[in-house]
Amino acid sequence: MAVGVFDLFSIGIGPSSSHTVGPMRAAAVFAGELKGSGVLAGVASLRVDLYGSLAATGHGHGTMTAILLGLEGFHPELILPDEVEERLATIAETGMLQLAGAVALPYGVKDMVLRPLTVLPRHTNGMTFTVSDADGNVLHSATFFSVGGGFIVREGEEDAALQELEESKKELPLPFRTAAELLEHCRETGLGISEVMRVNEEDSRTPEEIRAGLLHIYSVMEGCVATSLKREGVLPGGLKVRRRAPDWYDRLRKESARPAGDRQDGAGEFHDPKYWQEWVNLVALAVNEENASGGRVVTAPTNGAAGIIPAVLYYALHFAPGMENASQQDRDDVVVRFLLAAGAVGVLYKEQASISGAEVGCQGEVGSASSMAAAGLAEVMGGSPAQVENAAEIAMEHNLGLTCDPIGGLVQVPCIERNAIAAAKAINAAKMALWGDGSHRVSLDEVIVTMRETGKDMSSKYKETAMGGLAVNVVEC
Numbered sequence: 001m002a003v004g005v006f007d008l009f010s011i012g013i014g015p016s017s018s019h020t021v022g023p024m025r026a027a028a029v030f031a032g033e034l035k036g037s038g039v040l041a042g043v044a045s046l047r048v049d050l051y052g053s054l055a056a057t058g059h060g061h062g063t064m065t066a067i068l069l070g071l072e073g074f075h076p077e078l079i080l081p082d083e084v085e086e087r088l089a090t091i092a093e094t095g096m097l098q099l100a101g102a103v104a105l106p107y108g109v110k111d112m113v114l115r116p117l118t119v120l121p122r123h124t125n126g127m128t129f130t131v132s133d134a135d136g137n138v139l140h141s142a143t144f145f146s147v148g149g150g151f152i153v154r155e156g157e158e159d160a161a162l163q164e165l166e167e168s169k170k171e172l173p174l175p176f177r178t179a180a181e182l183l184e185h186c187r188e189t190g191l192g193i194s195e196v197m198r199v200n201e202e203d204s205r206t207p208e209e210i211r212a213g214l215l216h217i218y219s220v221m222e223g224c225v226a227t228s229l230k231r232e233g234v235l236p237g238g239l240k241v242r243r244r245a246p247d248w249y250d251r252l253r254k255e256s257a258r259p260a261g262d263r264q265d266g267a268g269e270f271h272d273p274k275y276w277q278e279w280v281n282l283v284a285l286a287v288n289e290e291n292a293s294g295g296r297v298v299t300a301p302t303n304g305a306a307g308i309i310p311a312v313l314y315y316a317l318h319f320a321p322g323m324e325n326a327s328q329q330d331r332d333d334v335v336v337r338f339l340l341a342a343g344a345v346g347v348l349y350k351e352q353a354s355i356s357g358a359e360v361g362c363q364g365e366v367g368s369a370s371s372m373a374a375a376g377l378a379e380v381m382g383g384s385p386a387q388v389e390n391a392a393e394i395a396m397e398h399n400l401g402l403t404c405d406p407i408g409g410l411v412q413v414p415c416i417e418r419n420a421i422a423a424a425k426a427i428n429a430a431k432m433a434l435w436g437d438g439s440h441r442v443s444l445d446e447v448i449v450t451m452r453e454t455g456k457d458m459s460s461k462y463k464e465t466a467m468g469g470l471a472v473n474v475v476e477c
């Protein structure tokens with residue numbers, strides 16, 4: 001299947017799409033194969049090897065516990081936050097893992113083999129699962145790579161996966177892998193960027209399914225914010241980072257309330273436009289604090305960058321011109337068009353560069369999300385295809401070179417605040433593009449390729465290894 005909007009916006013658990021969602025998905029695939037191949041009953045031992053970045057920052061990113069859940073057969077998009085806590089507590093208490101939900105094995109986090117200095121040729125986020133019988137004979141073994149945004153690739157199938165991707169793209173009504181191709185479709189058909197994406201999505205889903213699916217994605221984003229605002233205290237992991245979103249919310253509701261009798265917006269809330277920046281900051285912080293807690297989030301397009309698109313979409317729904325009197329139907333239209341346009345830009349990053357912090361640094365995560373959000377906002381504020389492309393380009397241009405250096409390997413500092421800053425950049429990028437006519441000096445394709453090349457040149461210290469930058473220059477506690 002070609003990368004689509006529902007691949008870029010998938011529902012999972014925090015704190016990391018590449019280090020939590022991808023490994024859990026790979027482990028669940030492996031568990032499913034054990035069940036399907038009939039070898040499960042003969043399994044007497046299990047070995048998990050983690051390589052490169054997964055081994056280096058796995059503890060802070062919840063990689064090991066996510067793998068345990070995947071090996072039990074849980075999938076990131078289906079598992080409930082309560083199930084996560086319940087199963088992990090049981091495994092820790094009993095020291096027993098229910099492999100594929102059926103075979104009890106003594107296994108836990110401490111049994112995993114960590115190889116932080118070994119990087120497999122395909123990708124730095126490598127993991128190998130091996131099961132053996134009572135005589136030590138290997139029954140089944142598989143190596144997977146978590147390549148960013150929760151996507152996984154099995155070793156030996158990289159070319160086949162690429163070929164399959166290419167073939168499925170040719171079948172799409174309006175295939176594109178570059179912004180130039182996307183804009184050409186817009187020129188030829190007269191469609192906007194979100195509409196080109198919608199036409200391609202209709203290849204695999206009905207229009208009703210697409211709309212309902214995207215509105216569901218947004219409802220999960222809203223639910224994530226609502227859950228986060230009810231929590232208190234410090235984030236898990238030992239850094240003692242205090243949750244700020246709940247207090248900010250209380251303060252903001254008081255300070256930004258309009259006088260009684262003033263008009264409500266379409267969502268039934270009062271919002272003084274003077275406070276738009278504070279609301280955007282609040283949503284970004286709330287999502288990323290929930291992500292850091294291992295809660296339910298929408299990868300957008302990764303977990304570390306999950307707060308940017310909800311924050312900018314919040315701006316679009318509450319502060320963009322004309323939204324004050326918008327009907328629910330109009331608001332839903334905004335959500336759908338925003339996510340489709342953002343998804344179209346996300347496809348460009350997946351196709352030409354990477355959205356993985358372990359591959360290209362934070363520019364691939366936060367930079368891509370900022371660029372996607374800028375495109376979404378420009379689209380719903382009436383931008384032409386050229387202006388939408390310009391908005392995406394501006395947002396990425398000013399995120400180039402952004403390194404990944406999370407303190408303690410936790411997706412907290414600088415990640416949480418960085419989402420708020422990148423959301424502000426996205427809004428500014430959209431506004432700048434909308435004040436222009438779409439013509440500009442650097443194309444989106446050029447900036448995407450520059451991001452990829454900058455990522456290649458970046459030292460591995462700054463690519464989700466927690467071996468450079470803030471991660472080594474700040475005392476953890």
Ligand code: SF4
Pocket residue numbers: 304305357361362363365366403404405406410411412414415418464
């Ligand atoms: S610094 Fe950026 S890429 Fe690295 S974990 Fe944080 S959000 Fe992800």
